[in-house]
Amino acid sequence: MDYQAKTNWTYNDTVTEQDMNRIEAGLGDLHQRLDTPATSKLVLQPGTQTIQVERDTPFHLSGISGRMLLNLLGRNGNCESLNGWAFSGTAALNTSQFVTGTASIQITAGSGGGIMSRSVELKVGKTYVLAASIKLGTATGAKVSVTGIDNGSGVSSSSDFTISYMRFTATSSTHSIAVVLQATQGQTAYIDAIRLYEISAAEYSQLSSMTASQVDQMYPYTEGLAGVQNPYAIRWTSAAKADVAAMLAFDTELLAPPVPASDAERDRLEKGVDGQYYKVSNWCKVALTGDLSWILRTSSTGVKCVQITGLGQSIATTPQGYMTKYDGKVVKNDLGAIANWKTGDMWQLGDPSYSNLILSIAGSDSGWGDNYTPTADELKAYFYGWVMGTQASNGTFTVGYNGTGTKAWRGLVNDNGSGTVDVPRTYFQDQYEQPDWKPYELMYKRSIAINAPVPSEGNLSLVKGDNVIEIGTGLILREFSKPLLYPTSSNRYMINYIAQGGYANPLKYMPYKIVEVYRNNRKQQVNVGTTSDRSNWYGGVYIDDIPDYRPENVYSVTYLIQAKRPSVNFIASILNNEYAMIDHLIRDMQQTTRRVSVVENKKAENDSSDWITPTLLNGWVNRDVSISDPRVGYRKMNSSSTMELRGIILGGPAGSSILFKLPKSFRPAIHHFVPVLAYASGSYQPAYLTITPSGDVVANNVPSSVGWYILSGTVPLT
Structure with a gap:
């Protein structure tokens, strides 16, 4: 009970034992508050929550752990193409109804119903979750299904996309997964963001008590090796989430195996004694692009093995890590003899130090014929997103080149053109033009974990009363951008514009929401928002009519990306009495003084990256x-x-x-x-x-x- 002071004493009042007990209790409470720190644990879960506290208090982050979602459907689940699926009824892409990318698959039921399905390879006895985002057109219902096992939860909304999901244990090495409509002939539904993840036994058990929205939050649609990228905690000024009151955000990715054997396998972010945040990094993630120094290792019928030397030392047992190719499909980690590899899609970190990456590529993927030895630049072209082929005199392109005819290249995905006869030295297309191609990704286990500092921004605190807190991932911090003049205006400057081909300045990642715009590191009020006009604005997000533009000013943008990433809990503590707050203040002052001292005594030089050697052209x-x-x-x-x-x-x-x-x-x-x-x-x-x-x-x-x-x-x- 709070101390109740008596402030109306008079000269003749008698001090009773009750008065003395009350006074002593108040002194004891004050002594406790000033002598012993009192804190309480706070677990902030992914999504938005309202936290109540009795007084203004700092927020002390204890740690964040890594996590990874690996979609076993590759990019076939993004529903940007009909490829990879079989249909009962008719199917078409619909570009006006979608939740990810630019389209969904519209199923129209035939006389035999409406179904989209495909076969997947699974591990017998392992547990999985299957989910899809579905919006009904005229169909009465729809749900995911695994043939021979069960159906998932039903969807009944025609006003918005909601998810159907199910958990299951694989009983065979091959299963057929499907989305099934409850519909008569001619009725429709829209399907998007289909994902299939292997999960742990603990996650399998938790799913039985989760709601559809919780499942959607816990298992969003992802592609490739999706770790906890750029986690953040934002305190908004209100439930409308229009203005940021306080923020703590990190520029890092926390990784883990899809199903960790223990928490020790996860990356972990913690605050050091110096006040700097650090990541205990067990894993290293690399984008395998044409910028790397690829060499040809071996060649056999239908397959060539390529190599990068000195990538990084890994462990000597499988799984050394995980790899996905340009279409998001999983590449197998095999530490056996390379001479025995007879197919593409195999990799290892091998040779004596387990640091040389060897990767097998099928000729049907690369276009490198059995009788042809690709040059170093032609190896790079594949990892820039190009397939080699033969161009006929009429311009027809055929995948595969064996050393005769006209050699040409075209894009690995969604490119039916005649190709180019010049060796490509850049990416097939920019990401905002070609969302279906992404580079190979490798995530490998380090032989020894490293402890590395993590860039962060902000400092979260809680205020007395209600605090609207959002926990999530995918917050890009202060990305530099150069405003461009709108094509039909003399004084209208914008960011994230993509309509005019080379005359464009899109943000690096497809944005979902602009959080802040800065000019010379100060917040600037600008016209930001979303629009259905995605042909002019990347992701349908605009930063327009930038006021008082000056070319000498430096502009940067903090924004949320559309691509989903797994989220995790923020484990924290809050301070409940004066001792804890004073102790926290003193420690913060010590840490700040130490870090300022380091900065003041550091040499005035900036870290530089390694030199990159380009391919010289035109005889140079x-x-x-x-x-x-x-x-x-x-x-x-x-x-x-x-x-x-x-x-x-x-x-x-x-x-x-x-x-x-x-x-x-x-x-x-x-x-x-x-x-x-x-x-x-x-x-x-x-x-x-x-x-x-x-x-x-x-x-x-x-x-x-x-x-x-x-x-x-x-x-x-x-």
Whole structure:
């Protein structure tokens, strides 16, 4: 009971034993509050919740653990294509009804009903959850199903997408999964975001008491190796969630196996004694793109094995980790002899140190014929999203090239064109143009866990009364962006525009909601929102009419991405008395002083990435790396906001020509001109490079008698 002070004493009042007991109890309570810290554990679950506290209090995060969802359907569950499914009735893509991507599959029941189904390979005795987002058209119901096992929960809404789900234990190595309509001929339903995950026995048990919305929150639709990416806790000013009151967010991904044997296998984020957040990282995740140095390892009938050396030391037993290919399907980890690999889609981290990645690729995927040896650049092209083939004189493209005819390339997915005869050195298409292609991904177990600092922003606190707290993932922090002038305006600037081909400035990931826009690191009020016009605005999200735009200003955006990632609990403690709060304040001051001291004494230099060696074009070659010349290269510096160039080259044509192409992450937002020197006729002469937003590095003003051309300079990427 709270202490009740008596404030109306008079001179003649008698002090009773009850008065003394009350006073002593108050003193004892005060002594307890000032002598012993009192805290209580707080578990914040994924989603939005209202937390009540009796007083303003700091929020002390104890930790966040890693998790991963691996959709066993690959990208066939995104319902952006009819490929991979069998249908009873008729099926078509519907671009006006969807929950993920840009389309759903509309099923129209025939005389035999309405069903979409496919076969999947599973592990006998293992437990799984199957779910799909369904919106009824004129059908009376729909549900997921596993043939020979059971049906899932039914869906009855025609106003919104809701999920049908079921848990099951595999009784065979192959099962048929389906979405089944309750419908008569001609009735319809829309299907999207189908996912199939292997789960633990504990998760299987928990599913029996979960609601459909809880299942949707716990098992969202994902693609590839989906870890806990950029977790956040936001306290909103109200339940409307329009304005941020306080926020704690992290720029990291916390990983784990799909079904961990123990919590020790999970990555974990914790606060160090210095106040910095750290990640205990058991896993390393790598995007296997054409930017890496691929070499051909072996070749056999229908299959070629490629390799990257020195990727990272892994463990010597399976599973070393997990890999998905460009279509999201799982690639098998096999530590057996590579000579015995007779099919594609196998990998290992092998050789003596378990650090060389070897991957088998079927000729039907790559287009590399049995009688053809692909070059280094042609290996890279595959990992940029291109398949090799033969182009006929009439322009017809046939997958596969064996060394005769016209060699050509076209996109691995959703490309029925005649292809290009030039070796591709960039990604097939930008992500906002081609959502169905993603690079291979590898997640491997480190031989020794590392402890690494994690960038974070904000500091969450709770206020007396109700606190609307949202826990989630996918918050991108302060991504730099260069506003562009709207094509038909002289003073209207925008961000996340994609309509004009190369004249576009989309955010890196498809956005779902803009949280904050910053100008020179200060919040700026701008016109943001969502629209059905997804052809002009990436993901249907706009940042428009940016006021008082100045090109010298630096703009950045904090936003939530549309792609779902698994969420986890935030385990925290709150402070319940004065001792705990004073102790917390003193520790925070000590940590802040220590971190400021480190910053003040650190050398004034920025970390730079490793040099990347490009493929030179148009006859240009490195001058002579046997003396002291550096190879032509580029790298990011200054916290990745600036690119640095180096090298000395010769052999190219006079005038203007492309030296090499930059990958998308190294391209500037606008054209940049870099002054350089050309050595010709015994003297140095001025020349310049043009760096374009499309990635061309162009040599200009090259003299006809050029001896060599010196690359040296920096390019801002924002």
